[in-house]
Amino acid sequence: MNKYFFKLLKSKHTQQLVQQHPADNEHQQFLYPNLQQNEQILRSIYANCSDVIYRSFLISGKTKALLMYIDGLTNSTGLEEYVIAPLMKEDTEETIEIRQLIERKISVSYANECPTFSKCIEYLSNGNPILLRDHEACGLALGLTQWEKRAIEEPAAEAGIRGPREGFTETLRISTSQIRRIIKSPSLKMESMKIGDYTQTNVVISYIEGLVDETLVEEVKNRLNRIRIDGILESGNIEELIEDSPYSPFPQLLSTERPDVTCSSLLEGRVAILVEGTPFVLIAPTTFFSLLQAAEDYYQRFWVSTVIRWLRYSFTLISLLLPSLYVAVISFHQEMVPGSLLISMASSRESVPFPALIEALMMEVTFEALREAGVRLPKQVGAAVSIVGALVIGQAAVQAGLVSAPMVIIVAITGISSFMIPRYVAGIAIRLLRFPLIFLAGTLGLLGIMMGIIAIVLHLCSLRSFGVPYLASIGAPKIDELKDVLIRVPWWMMDKRPHFTGDYNEYRQSPGQKPGPDRSDEA
Template structure:
């Protein structure tokens, strides 16, 4: 049963028990209560009983009775641990309980004059009370008043801003997002100070009521793209949202694809850079990872550090990264295909050395490769899940010990250990952990095709992968859109990283009317121009 249904059920139950509602002297019908959206009663006892029924068996919910000015009965309701109890005592309760010499003034005017809280909102329904209380904001209810005040005194333990763990860089900002949504939004606001940065708030999850923010820059993002993402987010009906992966699976275009269609990052600079290119970001309470879309396949293999170093160095590193990504995907399967079907392609001396190394191995090359790859992946996952002090030692020492023991026992050959080690090192060049998972998954079917059909099987597998990527979309944007674009400006940030004074146009995602100009042209530095000025 959802929270709304629970409140409706309790309202109906108590309305039969307490006939007086608001200013009405007659018993309201259930339909009238539903139409009234469960408004607060004028009787304080009824409001308190209703809230106590809603929070039945909730030992952390505090009901504090006070007398405003020494004469008016009131209650404060808040959740211990989510609200600042010291601030409640100092800025709310202490000023309110002081006796008042004036007797002929309106109660809310007196309350607003006494309390020293910057954020104060009126509430008129029980649903609003529950929403504010659940977010750590105390509710003040007074007798003979059919409304209350929500006080902005939320405070809970939160993690401080630290360096991103999953996206480590040598040059660039050192701060990462935290699990607190308002800190995340403030980090973005601190970089992009324009009021055109919009942040639309919504809640998801029937029970968790998770705060979610859709961030974009007005004038840069295409309106049709915003309509599509709003529709996908509004379709979500789920009990709770605990991490951004929940939303990612519910809004992506191809749920069965091994390739992610949204970029997840915990770096504010990466998020702001994508917002400035016309993308949108989804921020979720309770996780430091932000979702960004639309993306292409190259967005997954680009590092934030590429844009902070000189363009020549960034381009060389990018080529090195692309080359080792191909090695990570193809090296084990090519090795299996050569040993199984195409020995004539291997030089004679190398073939003799490999054959002598495999002389005592009882398994074919396909089984040998599968065995070593599975073992290596298991060691890698063990290193990730174990504590930091132990994880690195287990993954490295475990690989060395198991590899050496397997070679001495004659279960695998030394060349296969070398191939798997090179493949593992190559996979570490993928800048994001999630991006490398797809490469690791596709490696196994390619090894199987190489062991059954040879190089022909590898070619068939690569063609299938390319065809799948050609059909893949990220919010309607083709996955290979940047590579297949006829415009030269779209290629300046794909295979190479062009200098900043050349990237004067934004990438084009959807629609025809988009803000194409990123910066003024003709900004190439020149000593001659400097001397003339």
């Protein structure tokens, strides 16, 4: 019965979507040979649009023509110099077809035919001016787009000590050019599509042919083609609509604004999804350990990267478990604490009126609020307010007897540990899971913590990212698969790509490239 109800509800929703866009069928019709009729229809489509400019003139002083463009998206100076002025110049030669105008008079980078009103709307929305001529049932979209763009800057969320400093921008073609500048092979493919009934957001699927599994590319395309929505404003909208387990707190796609991280993923046989209007690129598939790896791990010496990686893993566990372990020990397992330390902790908690569970939850919520306030405030005062606020509130709370000093220390260490997680979305998942673990520790002690850890591990084992197990790197351990998980071996040892699923190109470099002095002369 429930299945029938949801099926009926879905069919009604589809009918409503069709009814909301009744003009779409009208836009599919072909242009008319009559210029005045085409202009009337286009003006009715763009009624009450003050930024749409209409420029009527005569070609060679004889044939009526109309230029239509959107102010702010089109290079109006180039339009006057390379289109209007050459066309208005009187010429004794009769121009028969509109395509001949491009061949003889107009010097633009490209021009595409627009036989329908929908094509005209599509090109106009992308900033291309449309040229219409009387007695011609076809228009021309001219390559004279121009709009304000943000300069290429260092990624704010993924800053590093060593490595490239440039990040993606909101302009899609600048982002694709940054990838193309690094990977110069023609095997790098970029397929475009539009998502969103109103926004018509440009989305590019990028992959390297010969390295990626074709079934993965098809799966990405199928999931994107299933999206039916009014608009896409950020890649996060797409991420929620194509992930495998939408109720999981863990991200199943890697989001990055670094071109080097994107290219590294493409060279491993993954797929990148670029979205117009956002610098964040989605990488599929991803694994849990990919979220704990930073880009500069691969730019430093392998010994340093391995030590920092183990330090990052350790502090990730501290960020998840330290408050709950403290609550469990204080509430149920005091015998695990040395006597002198237990006396010191008991004396500090003597004036605290709340149990350890309430105390920990209070401090964690306060710390998260301060952290969020520091993010939302302007950069000039955000860091100062969060640090001063934490110091003042923590000291005042201890002096007032609302919390104990050890609890403030535990929460501070936990907060610092969470900052070591390189991916912000992965850090949010760890922060969210900290609260149920604290509650389990305050009610069941260490038994509750063990139950919570088992539940998290089982969830991670069942999680998939485009069919790839979330713990694929350690699920079926092989020496080759562990070279870039628990440790970071030297580059001359990473001769094989990670294996996700299906067919793939196994070797990324020739084996036996261990460096050393040239001994050919001695031989």
